[in-house]
Each structure stands twice: as structure tokens, then as C-alpha cells.
Amino acid sequence: FKLIEGEMLRKKLHNENLELKGNIRVFCRVRPFLAEDDSNTEGKVISYPTSMDALGRGIELAQNGQKHSFKFDRVFIPDVSQEDVFEDISQLVQSALDGYKVCIFAYGQTGSGKTYTMMGKPGDPEQKGLIPRTLEQIFKTRQFAEPQGWKYEMQVSMLEIYNETIRDLLATNRSSLERTENGTAGKQYTIKHDANGNTHVSDLTVVDVRSAKEVSYLLERAAHSRSVGKTQMNEQSSRSHFVFTLRIYGVNESTEQQVQGILNLIDLAGSERLSKSGSTGDRLKETQAINKSLSSLSDVIFALAKKEDHVPFRNSKLTYLLQPCLGGDSKTLMFVNIAPDLSSAGESLCSLRFAARVNACEIGVPRRQT
Ligand code: ADP
Numbered sequence: 001f002k003l004i005e006g007e008m009l010r011k012k013l014h015n016e017n018l019e020l021k022g023n024i025r026v027f028c029r030v031r032p033f034l035a036e037d038d039s040n041t042e043g044k045v046i047s048y049p050t051s052m053d054a055l056g057r058g059i060e061l062a063q064n065g066q067k068h069s070f071k072f073d074r075v076f077i078p079d080v081s082q083e084d085v086f087e088d089i090s091q092l093v094q095s096a097l098d099g100y101k102v103c104i105f106a107y108g109q110t111g112s113g114k115t116y117t118m119m120g121k122p123g124d125p126e127q128k129g130l131i132p133r134t135l136e137q138i139f140k141t142r143q144f145a146e147p148q149g150w151k152y153e154m155q156v157s158m159l160e161i162y163n164e165t166i167r168d169l170l171a172t173n174r175s176s177l178e179r180t181e182n183g184t185a186g187k188q189y190t191i192k193h194d195a196n197g198n199t200h201v202s203d204l205t206v207v208d209v210r211s212a213k214e215v216s217y218l219l220e221r222a223a224h225s226r227s228v229g230k231t232q233m234n235e236q237s238s239r240s241h242f243v244f245t246l247r248i249y250g251v252n253e254s255t256e257q258q259v260q261g262i263l264n265l266i267d268l269a270g271s272e273r274l275s276k277s278g279s280t281g282d283r284l285k286e287t288q289a290i291n292k293s294l295s296s297l298s299d300v301i302f303a304l305a306k307k308e309d310h311v312p313f314r315n316s317k318l319t320y321l322l323q324p325c326l327g328g329d330s331k332t333l334m335f336v337n338i339a340p341d342l343s344s345a346g347e348s349l350c351s352l353r354f355a356a357r358v359n360a361c362e363i364g365v366p367r368r369q370t
Helices: 002-019 082-097 114-118 130-148 212-233 281-305 317-325 342-359
Strands: 024-030 058-063 066-071 074-076 101-107 150-162 165-168 191-193 199-201 207-209 241-252 257-267 331-338
Touching (some): 024 082, 024 281, 058 342, 066 342, 082 130, 082 241, 082 257, 101 114, 114 130, 114 331, 130 150, 130 212, 130 241, 199 317, 212 241, 281 317, 281 342, 331 342
Parallel strands (some): 024 331, 101 257
Antiparallel strands (some): 058 066
16 A cells, blocks of 8 residues: 555656646656667666656766766656556646647657657557557547537548658558659648648648547558558668647537647657768768758757747758647657667767757766766
């Protein structure tokens, strides 16, 4: 009983802390060691200092004899289950049903666990990721809200941004999925925002959905579309941003209330730097496009946090697409995914610094290890 009480207190403190945090939160998730990682480095790179860790928020990275300390809204250690991670974001999912615009990003180098966090492991229900769990929660909550007079309509779209061009992953017309020689999409999509803050992507497929099952079918279709691009271009889906959007329209006929919420779940392209991706030619262009859009994203979040007059939304397709869902009274959560092995330490430090910039919470000056 005491344990449960302690856990509830921790969650309460944690949630209060999150409530106070404004509109952007950053959660850090460290993936477990995998068979392919150098097991000699296990426990030597990433640690969780207990003094800072009462609420599960501190993380330390050791590299070249220096320790770098960071503090985020939440740090998930490797053995935290998908279910527990989801529990910490379920409030945010509820916000979308209440009419908020919500964005959840997964950021990190390739192999750090972004897709695992977002989608999970196919075929293993316990390892389902945030997207399937979110949909289950949304459709379940909808069922409970119906007896109170609420009726909801939901629409899904899924797209990929590769080399600053959009691909409609639900397009049934195969030619829409094809790419030109240089890897950009054959078809050009334009983004427009209307006066009500709604985003329109020309010709993008938007599908009405009534159940989580229907959406999982669409997710499979999108995964197939991504793989069509892969074989044509021999490129990895980790080189593009994947944007899943659920639009929610709710009407309560008895109280005449209306809500319009949007939930964007975004699996970002791998954040590895030029030196790591060994880029030349097309790869170089690809990496530059990714770096540009990821730094635009942090510039936008930074400008919003500082309440600057000019927010550079137009600097990348991703930020322009998401403009109405970033800032204002929208809610943003960024997962920074970290691989725990030594060969990833340089990239992990970059990811933590990126996230700390977004969260403005890097603490402590790097100090010599004793
Ligand atoms: P990314 O999308 O960042 O390239 P992945 O999500 O594909 O990385 O993860 C790389 C590998 O690590 C995959 O085999 C995935 O199943 C595994 N993995 C990542 N995070 C976890 C985790 N928290 N628990 C178990 N396995 C994980």
C-alpha cells in the first residue's frame, strides 16, 4: 500500500510540475542495450544520478572523461514499459479530445528507439507504441462520451517529408508515391493555412475513421507506401519525417458545445550529423535537408518559448505544416530518444543538447570525472 501511495505522490508531484511547465515538455527515453551494442560499455555512458532523480528527471552522460548532466520533464530508463510511457502521455491525448492541438515528436539518431516509441514492435501487443495506444484510448473515450450526448467524427492523414518534399502515404494512386530521380516526390503538394487555423495540404488523402482497427489498417497501408519509396530509392525510412495526423470534431447536441482537436504524432528523421552518416552526393543532400528541418524545429520552439515576435515557421516544410499546432494554446511534447552504448555517445550528447535547448534546462557545467 505504501508503495502505491508513494507512486501516486510521485505522479501527483510530477503532474503538477508538468502543469506548471507551459506548453512544451521534453521526455527523455533511453533504450536498452541490444545484442549488436558493445556490451563492454554497458552502464558506462548513461547514468541516472539519484540526487536529481527523485522524480525520475535527471540523466548524466559520460564522454571523454567528462560528465554532462541534464534534467527533463521526465526520464524513462531502459526497463520502463510501453504501457508506463503511455500512461504519462495519456493526459495529452485527452487534451486532443477536449479540443486542443497536440504535437508529439520523437527525436534522436537512427537506432535510438523513435519508431519503437511511436509504433512499437509489430505483432507484440505488449510492445505496442504510442500511436496504437493513443488510438485505442481515443476510441474508448469516445464510447464513454456518447451517453453524455457527445458525437465525434475523426479523420486521419499520414505523410512523409523527404528532402523537403511531401509524400502522401495514403494515396491509392501509385504514381503519387513515386519519386523523381533525385528522390523528391513526383507530385508536388502545397501547404495552406486558413483563417481558422486549419491546415490544408493540396490533394492529401484524408480518411474518415470510426475504429482503432480501421486506423491500424491505414497504418499498414502507410508502412507499405513508405517501403515502396525505399526500394525505388534504396533509402531508409529513417531519412524522412513521418507525420500522423488525427483530426477530431466533437459536437454535443444537448449542450450545443463543439470541439475541434488535432493530434499530430511525428517520427522525425534520424538526427545523426554529417560526419556520422558519412555523406556524399544524394546522402549529403538528404542529411543537409534533415539537419535544416530539425534545426528549424528547434528554432521555432525556442522562438515560441521566448515569445519572440517573429517565429520562423516558414524555414522548413515540417514547421510550416505544423504551424497552427505549435504555439498558441497548443501542447507539444518531445521525446528525445537515446542509445546507451559508447559508439553512440557523441550523437547522444548532441540529442540531449538539442532537447535541452528546446526545454532550456541543461544543468551543471561539464565537470571532470574523478
Ligand atoms: P529509430 O526509429 O530511432 O531508428 P528503432 O525504434 O528502430 O530506432 O529502434 C532500434 C532497435 O532498438 C529496434 O530493434 C527496436 O525494437 C529496439 N528498441 C528501441 N527502443 C527499445 C525499448 N525501449 N525496448 C526494447 N527495444 C527497443
